[in-house]
Amino acid sequence: MAFQSLEALDYGDALNKSILFFEGQRSGKLPVNQRVTWRADSALSDGQPDNVNLIGGYYDAGDNVKFVWPMSFTTTLLSWAAIEYQSAISSVNQLGYLQSSIKWGTDFILRAHTSPTTLYTQVGDGNSDHSCWERPEDMDTARTLYKITSSSPGSEAAGEAAAALASAAIVFKPIDSIYSTNLLNHAKSVSIKTKPKRISYDPDIQSMRCILYDWLFGLTWDELLWAAAWLYKATGESKYMSYVISNRDWSQAVNEFSWDNKFAGAQALLASFVKFCNQIYFLFNLTNPFLLIYFLKEFYKGKTDLGKFKSDVEDNINLQYVTTAITVLFHYSKTLTQAQVGSIQCGSTKFTVSQIQNFSKSQVDYILGSNPMKMSYMVGFGSKYPTQLHHRGSSLPSIKSKPEKIDCGGGFSYYNSVQPNPNVHTGAIVGGPNSTDYFSDKRSDYSHTEPTTYINAAFIGPLAALIGLNSS
Numbered sequence: 001m002a003f004q005s006l007e008a009l010d011y012g013d014a015l016n017k018s019i020l021f022f023e024g025q026r027s028g029k030l031p032v033n034q035r036v037t038w039r040a041d042s043a044l045s046d047g048q049p050d051n052v053n054l055i056g057g058y059y060d061a062g063d064n065v066k067f068v069w070p071m072s073f074t075t076t077l078l079s080w081a082a083i084e085y086q087s088a089i090s091s092v093n094q095l096g097y098l099q100s101s102i103k104w105g106t107d108f109i110l111r112a113h114t115s116p117t118t119l120y121t122q123v124g125d126g127n128s129d130h131s132c133w134e135r136p137e138d139m140d141t142a143r144t145l146y147k148i149t150s151s152s153p154g155s156e157a158a159g160e161a162a163a164a165l166a167s168a169a170i171v172f173k174p175i176d177s178i179y180s181t182n183l184l185n186h187a188k189s190v191s192i193k194t195k196p197k198r199i200s201y202d203p204d205i206q207s208m209r210c211i212l213y214d215w216l217f218g219l220t221w222d223e224l225l226w227a228a229a230w231l232y233k234a235t236g237e238s239k240y241m242s243y244v245i246s247n248r249d250w251s252q253a254v255n256e257f258s259w260d261n262k263f264a265g266a267q268a269l270l271a272s273f274v275k276f277c278n279q280i281y282f283l284f285n286l287t288n289p290f291l292l293i294y295f296l297k298e299f300y301k302g303k304t305d306l307g308k309f310k311s312d313v314e315d316n317i318n319l320q321y322v323t324t325a326i327t328v329l330f331h332y333s334k335t336l337t338q339a340q341v342g343s344i345q346c347g348s349t350k351f352t353v354s355q356i357q358n359f360s361k362s363q364v365d366y367i368l369g370s371n372p373m374k375m376s377y378m379v380g381f382g383s384k385y386p387t388q389l390h391h392r393g394s395s396l397p398s399i400k401s402k403p404e405k406i407d408c409g410g411g412f413s414y415y416n417s418v419q420p421n422p423n424v425h426t427g428a429i430v431g432g433p434n435s436t437d438y439f440s441d442k443r444s445d446y447s448h449t450e451p452t453t454y455i456n457a458a459f460i461g462p463l464a465a466l467i468g469l470n471s472s
Helices: 011-024 068-084 085-092 095-112 126-130 155-172 179-189 208-215 221-235 237-245 263-271 290-298 302-313 322-338 354-367 453-471
Strands: 117-124 147-149 343-346 350-354
Touching: 011 095, 068 095, 068 155, 068 221, 068 322, 068 343, 068 453, 085 095, 085 453, 095 117, 095 155, 095 179, 117 155, 155 221, 179 221, 179 350, 208 290, 221 237, 263 350, 322 354, 322 453, 354 453
Parallel strands: none
Antiparallel strands: 117 147, 343 350
16 A cells, blocks of 8 residues: 655655764764764763773664674674665765765774674663663763673674674775775684584673573574674685584574574575575565575575575564565565576465565655655654654754753653654654554654664665666
């Protein structure tokens, strides 16, 4: 069902705003060309307790804690889009901004990787941060440091950091070979060298909120396969493919793709190495964009040892995370087109490439305003969009307009206000409507009104894909 004219949707403008969002999430010393002017320098002493420089990077959502694991996933998603859709992104003059967004993330990950056996994984205490409502520029909560080492391992965070650095190395290779080499060297160093413990984060010593899924279910293998696949793509070195093949029994069927579960993405990335004998049949995991598609490409290149990844990924369909789902679909349709495969058979139903693309487009359009609420779920896009973002910096007056400190408790008067946020966080994609397509624009409803970097990062590729399709 169409809810508004699709011709009214400007994908180039949406792409611009999606990338601009990341400037509003920046931590550290802001550059002179900063376009989000309601933000200012923040967290300039991060890392001091351990005498390390952990300034920079991104606040991953509406709070003021920096998590390396989801930040790395965000960076990998941005790099994937830059690799796959460079021409389309360049056509709307956004490639330089996207590369800057990637570099803001990788610069921090490089700083966080202080030695071959040490990776800082979190800056800030989640409990104290969540009890306050402060601008990043006013933060006075503990900037507690957490790290993984050889004696306190964390395969998930290390694997994702390796994937981020390796994928970014591909992005920067043609424009800054020295930086690219540095990224790749760190990616190799931080990557896993031995099989990890089943549960690598100890909840008694690691307060990272992003441990929950992998810790509860013991899923540490997905990031290792994900990292190895990206390292193989970046280097072409057979040892990384050998690692994947020798550990293919780690692969398992899952129903989502997110910062804490990469199996379906890894499976897709690896399935692309596998060659079908007689029939092209690939029932993709709709929630896992990167590993899923990269493996699919290699599937078509004839690597039959990766068949388990193909069969596992065929067991998964889930639309829980829309932006990651449509990322998968667009990459997958591109892979099918390149392989000259016109359709896929899913059980008794056949889907053509055009049908996959049209469905994916409908999901993009839904986010941008073609929905029952007739509103865009991207802030600043269209004439109607969320105004009470669950986001500290956006909901509090800019330090430039109100330089007086707003302390921990003082910020809650703004949090409890029913007025729109004073700062429009352009490009931010919120959690979205409930299961009945209803959206309540309330700051306190964080599950529906809070943006995250990894939601936005997964939207870059689909927008670029549509730009490319419209120009072809």
